[in-house]
Amino acid sequence: MRILAGVDIGNSTTEVAIACQENGELLFLSSDIVKTTGIKGTAENIQGVMKALLLALEKTSYELHNVDVICINEAIPVIGELAMATLTETIITESAMIGHNPSTPGGLGLGTGKTVRIDDLSQCLPAEKVIPIIPEEVSFDQAAQIINEAFKNKIDVQGAIVKKDDGVLIAKRVANVIPIVDEINQIEDVPVGLPAAVEVVEAGRTITELCNPYGIATLFGLNSEQTRKIAPIAISLIGNRSAVVIQTPKGGIKERKIPAGKLFISGQKYTHEVDLVSGAEEIMSTVEKVAPLEDAYGEPGTSVGGMLSKIKKTLGDINNQPLESIKVQDLFAVDTIVPQKVKGGIAGEYSRNQAVGLAAMVWTDKSLMQDLVIKLRDESKVPVNIGGTEVRMALLGALTTPGVEKPLVILDMGAGSIDAAGFDSKGNVKFVHLAGAGDMLTMLIDSELDLHDISLAEDIKIFPAAKVESLFHIKLEDGSLKFFKNPLSGNLLGRVVILKEDREMIPLPKDILLEKLISVRKEMKKKIFINNVVRALKRITPNRNLRLIHEIVLLGGSALDFEIPGIISEFLLINYGVITGRGNIRGKLGPRNAVATGLILSFCQKDEAI
Ligand code: ADP
Numbered sequence: 017m018r019i020l021a022g023v024d025i026g027n028s029t030t031e032v033a034i035a036c037q038e039n040g041e042l043l044f045l046s047s048d049i050v051k052t053t054g055i056k057g058t059a060e061n062i063q064g065v066m067k068a069l070l071l072a073l074e075k076t077s078y079e080l081h082n083v084d085v086i087c088i089n090e091a092i093p094v095i096g097e098l099a100m101a102t103l104t105e106t107i108i109t110e111s112a113m114i115g116h117n118p119s120t121p122g123g124l125g126l127g128t129g130k131t132v133r134i135d136d137l138s139q140c141l142p143a144e145k146v147i148p149i150i151p152e153e154v155s156f157d158q159a160a161q162i163i164n165e166a167f168k169n170k171i172d173v174q175g176a177i178v179k180k181d182d183g184v185l186i187a188k189r190v191a192n193v194i195p196i197v198d199e200i201n202q203i204e205d206v207p208v209g210l211p212a213a214v215e216v217v218e219a220g221r222t223i224t225e226l227c228n229p230y231g232i233a234t235l236f237g238l239n240s241e242q243t244r245k246i247a248p249i250a251i252s253l254i255g256n257r258s259a260v261v262i263q264t265p266k267g268g269i270k271e272r273k274i275p276a277g278k279l280f281i282s283g284q285k286y287t288h289e290v291d292l293v294s295g296a297e298e299i300m301s302t303v304e305k306v307a308p309l310e311d312a313y314g315e316p317g318t319s320v321g322g323m324l325s326k327i328k329k330t331l332g333d334i335n336n337q338p339l340e341s342i343k344v345q346d347l348f349a350v351d352t353i354v355p356q357k358v359k360g361g362i363a364g365e366y367s368r369n370q371a372v373g374l375a376a377m378v379w380t381d382k383s384l385m386q387d388l389v390i391k392l393r394d395e396s397k398v399p400v401n402i403g404g405t406e407v408r409m410a411l412l413g414a415l416t417t418p419g420v421e422k423p424l425v426i427l428d429m430g431a432g433s434i435d436a437a438g439f440d441s442k443g444n445v446k447f448v449h450l451a452g453a454g455d456m457l458t459m460l461i462d463s464e465l466d467l468h469d470i471s472l473a474e475d476i477k478i479f480p481a482a483k484v485e486s487l488f489h490i491k492l493e494d495g496s497l498k499f500f501k502n503p504l505s506g507n508l509l510g511r512v513v514i515l516k517e518d519r520e521m522i523p524l525p526k527d528i529l530l531e532k533l534i535s536v537r538k539e540m541k542k543k544i545f546i547n548n549v550v551r552a553l554k555r556i557t558p559n560r561n562l563r564l565i566h567e568i569v570l571l572g573g574s575a576l577d578f579e580i581p582g583i584i585s586e587f588l589l590i591n592y593g594v595i596t597g598r599g600n601i602r603g604k605l606g607p608r609n610a611v612a613t614g615l616i617l618s619f620c621q622k623d624e625a626i
């Protein structure tokens with residue numbers, strides 16, 4: 017009898033399986049999972065490996081000294097690095113059309129009229145359409161009184177623009193329902209006597225008129241050239257609950273392109289040059305054109321240059337390799353949108369600017385792995401065997417999923433990379449490791465929602481969200497309501513929350529709308545996983561013809577996602593008629609532990625099948 021341990025060191029997690037082999041029978045005893053310590057494939061991993069081994073062994077009647085062999089994956093360090101480069105910025109050249117999204121506007125509706133100082137409101141003519149500007153020194157009571165007086169004099173007050181956070185208070189006190197936008201920081205910059213429009217919709221809904229360039233054109237009677245000029249501001253207001261737009265004679269909004277730098281992408285024969293500004297599609301078609309990628313580097317002194325040299329330096333520092341010998345093996349780009357403060361805005365407005373998210377992957381030589389193996393042997397006092405590449409092991413492990421047969425294709429979707437493996441026409445295994453997976457998704461959710469909080473972004477990725485509509489009920493993503501017997505905590509009221517297990521609700525920053533969160537999360541999952549899965553599958557399929565694939569098993573942490581497997585399955589079925597399912601390793605572990613399980617199987621079978 018012998019006891020075997022399989023150890024899979026990933027970028028994010030270290031997974032272990034323990035099995036016992038007796039009279040040719042292999043019996044799996046336990047498994048466990050811990051966070052990877054240090055950079056994958058380096059001696060720093062040992063701490064995590066030992067912890068996972070001991071945890072898994074605790075569930076058996078064996079101890080570390082009973083283990084006959086530790087089978088470890090060929091964990092060549094792969095550094096996935098992520099970066100963002102902003103491609104555009106919005107500048108308001110004069111206090112022109114402004115867009116603004118305070119968290120608690122008051123009133124309701126769409127109003128248009130000339131801006132007027134609240135002190136001058138009483139001098140307006142009957143039927144005159146006006147929008148008063150209410151500065152700090154005017155209290156909400158005074159403001160409401162002046163507006164009510166104006167209503168009595170038949171002045172057509174269409175809405176209001178307020179400096180303080182008084183929108184709701186004023187709305188409650190005025191006789192007619194009008195839209196009121198508040199929290200305009202630099203109210204003194206709001207021009208007087210110019211056409212303006214204010215829109216406020218009910219909580220939970222988003223504006224429909226001011227976010228549409230033609231809606232604004234209709235309200236202000238703009239010609240096509242003027243409409244084109246204001247389009248960026250209209251688009252930046254999409255998804256808001258309220259907005260104000262003011263038309264100034266000369267004002268304009270400029271969208272300036274920021275030089276983000278050039279990317280140099282080298283294949284075996286040629287080096288191609290791509291400007292980052294040309295976007296993800298152009299970058300990815302160049303990466304495909306030169307495949308297999310030999311190296312990539314960025315223009316020195318630009319954001320892309322800095323990003324690629326940072327990755328190379330991290331790896332160079334670990335194993336004292338010169339920078340020149342470290343090559344980028346894969347590059348993945350995604351178009352994204354980042355909210356940024358508008359330069360020259362008067363209410364701290366944000367606009368949505370274009371950006372590119374990049375994931376790059378760098379491999380190093382196997383010498384680090386040797387170091388890891390020697391140190392692990394010393395620490396555990398157990399012989400260590402390096403198994404094959406992890407994606408081959410994942411293929412073996414995937415075959416323990418009930419209902420799965422060869423010839424299958426696997427997609428191992430981890431933190432830093434998507435790995436795919438399958439058989440070519442001669443029955444040989446073909447595989448590929450591509451940059452960009454779960455961690456990139458988290459990064460892009462973080463930046464699109466402007467969170468600056470990676471662990472919150474990770475929660476948004478993994479768990480569904482809801483809106484706390486009262487102390488006793490929440491609205492779920494599908495619009496259905498869920499009621500509670502005991503009241504929820506008061507600080508959750510009106511907030512969008514993340515529904516973690518065990519009823520724990522994590523409130524999000526106030527200005528995030530439920531609809532916005534759902535659309536950003538889903539869109540990013542689609543962009544990253546559909547594009548990268550198709551790219552991976554094409555590389556391992558004869559003639560890049562995905563229709564030839566028999567079935568696909570999804571593995572890895574990202575296959576645990578509540579949406580990603582569905583998004584991939586639906587896409588592959590509709591477009592290529594391919595059946596895709598989530599792995600269930602050994603009939604009980606779900607998509608996890610495929611590599612650790614495969615390592616033990618491979619050690620026992622001496623890899624005869626693959
Ligand atoms: P690696 O093999 O690279 O260590 P894993 O297979 O452990 O990676 O996958 C890690 C990735 O899976 C991370 O990006 C993590 O956010 C994601 N992940 C883990 N659990 C879940 C979950 N329940 N739902 C969605 N994503 C998850």
Ligand code: MG
Nearest residue numbers: 026428430572
């Ligand atoms: Mg993995």
